[in-house]
Amino acid sequence: MNLLRNINPVTRILGLALLTTPLMFTVDWVSAAFVIAFTLLMVPMCGMGYGRFFKRSLPVLIVAPLAGIPMALYGQSGGETYLHWGLINVTELSVSLAGAIILRVLAIALPVVVLSADVDPTDLGDGLAQVLHLPERFVIGTVAALRMLTLLRDDLDAMRRSRRARGIADQGKVKYWFSLAFGLLVMSLRRAGKLATAMEARGFGGPGKRTWARESKLDAPDWAVMAVCLAVALAALGLAWATGDLRPVWAAR
Numbered sequence: 001m002n003l004l005r006n007i008n009p010v011t012r013i014l015g016l017a018l019l020t021t022p023l024m025f026t027v028d029w030v031s032a033a034f035v036i037a038f039t040l041l042m043v044p045m046c047g048m049g050y051g052r053f054f055k056r057s058l059p060v061l062i063v064a065p066l067a068g069i070p071m072a073l074y075g076q077s078g079g080e081t082y083l084h085w086g087l088i089n090v091t092e093l094s095v096s097l098a099g100a101i102i103l104r105v106l107a108i109a110l111p112v113v114v115l116s117a118d119v120d121p122t123d124l125g126d127g128l129a130q131v132l133h134l135p136e137r138f139v140i141g142t143v144a145a146l147r148m149l150t151l152l153r154d155d156l157d158a159m160r161r162s163r164r165a166r167g168i169a170d171q172g173k174v175k176y177w178f179s180l181a182f183g184l185l186v187m188s189l190r191r192a193g194k195l196a197t198a199m200e201a202r203g204f205g206g207p208g209k210r211t212w213a214r215e216s217k218l219d220a221p222d223w224a225v226m227a228v229c230l231a232v233a234l235a236a237l238g239l240a241w242a243t244g245d246l247r248p249v250w251a252a253r
């Protein structure tokens with residue numbers, strides 16, 4: 001099952017904005033936990049297995065605890081004091097706020113992992129240009145660049161093999177990786193120049209109105225996805241308010 005199979009990529013972007021933006025104005029664990037639970041529930045319904053989901057989420061799971069450290073050390077004080085040294089004041093309230101911040105980061109980042117999976121760059125470009133009406137020249141150039149990102153790995157492998165064949169792969173690590181990075185930069189600039197010339201030769205960015213091979217629009221399922229995202233955000237804030245845990249960001253300073 002994949003409820004997002006035929007959903008416009010623009011819908012994913014707008015849905016993320018509707019789901020995560022309200023969460024940025026509060027610091028409480030209830031609303032964040034509600035969104036995290038909903039995200040985990042929707043993982044198999046969005047065409048992702050839990051194994052793939054946690055693999056893609058690993059960087060977020062590693063970085064999220066770091067976001068709570070400043071709040072624990074310098075956040076609003078209250079309750080029992082665990083540690084006090086200079087400007088550092090770790091209290092019961094600051095620790096609870098740090099935990100809420102960690103959950104907040106996860107509640108904002110994990111839906112991105114789900115909704116950004118398996119997005120075709122061409123479909124995304126069609127949606128950005130036809131639905132959001134972003135500048136066509138910029139959108140098409142960005143899509144072309146995303147399509148060519150996969151070539152960087154092939155270029156890197158080819159450069160490493162060529163250096164090994166010429167006997168210069170055993171030099172210092174810093175110098176070796178710097179030379180690879182510089183070589184990738186040169187090859188990318190050359191490819192970008194060729195791509196720009198080819199696009200100009202095919203009439204991209206001309207004065208006339210552009211036509212599209214595939215139409216991109218928002219249908220009823222797209223509006224339903226956005227409505228669900230907004231409803232989940234409002235339900236999370238409503239649950240936090242009902243339990244008395246709703247805390248605006250400015251109240252946590």
